[in-house]
Amino acid sequence: MPADPPIRRIAHLDMDAFFASVELLRYPQLRGLPIVIGGGRRKVDEIIREKYSDRPLSEIPVEAFPLLKDYVGRGVITTATYPARQFGVGSAMGMMKAAKLAPDALVLPVDFDEVRKYSRQFKSIIREIAPVVEDRGVDEVYIDFTEVPGGQREGGRVLARLIQKAIQQQTGLTCSIGVAPNKLIAKMASEFNKPNGISIVYQDDVRTRIWPLPVRKINGIGPKAEVKLHKLHLLTVGDIAAQEREWLVDNFGKSYGAWMHDAAWGRDDRPVVTESEPVSMSRETTFDRDLHAVRDRAELGAIFTDLCRQVAGDLQRKGYVGKTIGIKLRYDDFRIATRDQTIDHFTDDPKTIRQVAGQCLKRVQLERRLRLLGVRVGKLEKAGAAVETAANEAPAPDGADTAEARPGTLDLF
DNA sequence: TCTGGGGTCCTGCCGCGT
DNA sequence: TCTGACGCGGCAGGACCC
DSSP states (O other): OOOOOOOOOEEEEEETTHHHHHHHHHOGGGTTSOEEEEOSSOOHHHHHHHHTTTSOGGGSOGGGSOBGGGOOSOOBEEEEOHHHHTTTOOTTOBHHHHHHHOTTSEEEOOOHHHHHHHHHHHHHHHHHHOOOEEEOSSSEEEEEOTTSTTTTGGGGHHHHHHHHHHHHHHHSOOEEEEEESSHHHHHHHTTTTOSSOEEEOOGGGIIIIITTSBGGGSTTOOHHHHHHHHHTTOOBHHHHHTSOHHHHHHHHOHHHHHHHHHHHTTOOOOOOOOOOOOSEEEEEEEEEEEEOTTTTHHHHHHHHHHHHHHHHHHHHHHTEEEEEEEEEEEETTOOEEEEEEEEEEEEOOHHHHHHHHHHHHTTSOOSSOEEEEEEEEEEEEETTTSOBOOGGGOOOOTTTTTOOOOTTOOOOO
C-alpha cells in the first residue's frame, strides 16, 4: 500500500520576550515585575554589579535596579516583559515615551553576548530534533517539519511540543510555535498563542483564522503599506483577498500587488533556507547629542575612524572582503542620506575603508547637524574566494584624487 | 523628550555599451 | 553618422524585518 506523500508542514518558532527572559535567568528576583530591555549605551547593570560585587547576581535587591522614570538619554525599547506590556509599552518605543506609560518599570540594558549564547543554544537544540532550520535573527527560526519523523502527527503539534519542551528543559526559556503549510502562515500562527503556545493552521483555515486579522499582521506589510491600505478601506487580510489581483497590481505595483494578493490567500512557496551568505556588513552609531561637522569635527572624525575600524574588524573576524564602501548619515531632522562607491578590488582593510568612505562623505551636505553616522561594506565575498589585493599595494580608489568637495560639504580628515 | 542598530530586498534613475 | 531600444551595473532612497 503506497503511503500518502507528506503534507508540507512549516513551523515558525519565536522565543518569548527573548532579551528580557535571558536577563531573568540571571536575575530571577525580578520575575513577574515589569521590565523593559534596551536604551543602548548606558551600562546600568555594571553599576549595580560594582556596588554589589560581594553577592551573587540573584541576591542583588530589587530596589537596586534603575527605574524607567530615572532613565536619561536616547534609545528605544528592545523588548518588554509581559507585565510591562500591560502598561502599553513595547518594542521600538522610545524610552522617554515608555517612561510616561510605565515609570516604575525596571530598565536593563541588552547583554548581547549573553543573548547570542542562548540563541546558539536553542537553535542547536532544535537542529538535533529537526535539521532543516532557517535562521531569522537571534530569537526566531523557521523549521521544515515535512520530512521529520513525527512532523506530520497532529499537523505538527507533537513535534512542536517536543521542541518546546526540550528548549525549556535545557535553557529555562519558553517559546511559541506556529505550524502551517508555509512560512507566511506559520509566522502569523506563532503569534496566536503567545507566550509558550502552539498553534496549528491548515490551508483550509485561512478564511476563518487569517482573513479576520488586520492587514499589518502579514509579514511584509509595514506601516506605510498599512496606511495606504486603510485609505483604500482595506482593513483586514480578508479585505485584501476580496480584491482582484489586477486591482492590487494597479494600486501597489506589479511585484508588491501580486505578492499581496498571494499573501492574503495564504499562498507562499518560499523554501526553508538553511544557509545564506551575508550581503553587507555595517556599523552605525547615534550620538549622545547631535554633532556638527565643523564645530565637532574632531569628535566626528574619531567616531568615523572607529566605525571603519569596527566594520573592518567584523569583516576580518567573519572572513569576508567587500568592494562597495558606503556611508549613512541621519540629520537632526531625521532625514537620511547614503552614499557609496565601488572600488576595483575587495578589501577588509580599515585604512582603505576609511579612505573610500571619506570620499563618500565629501559628496553629502554637512551643514545640518548629524545624529547618526554609519559605515557599510557591501558586495561581499568570502575572503579566500575573492582575488585580494594586498592593502599596501592597493591602487587609489576611483576618483580619490579627482572627487571635489561640493559647496557645503566638508572633509573630515 | 519622540524615534537603536543591524540587516535584506526592491525600485527608479542614470550612464554606458551594443 | 545619427538615433533608438535594450540590458546591465552602479547608485540613492525607501520599506520592511528582528
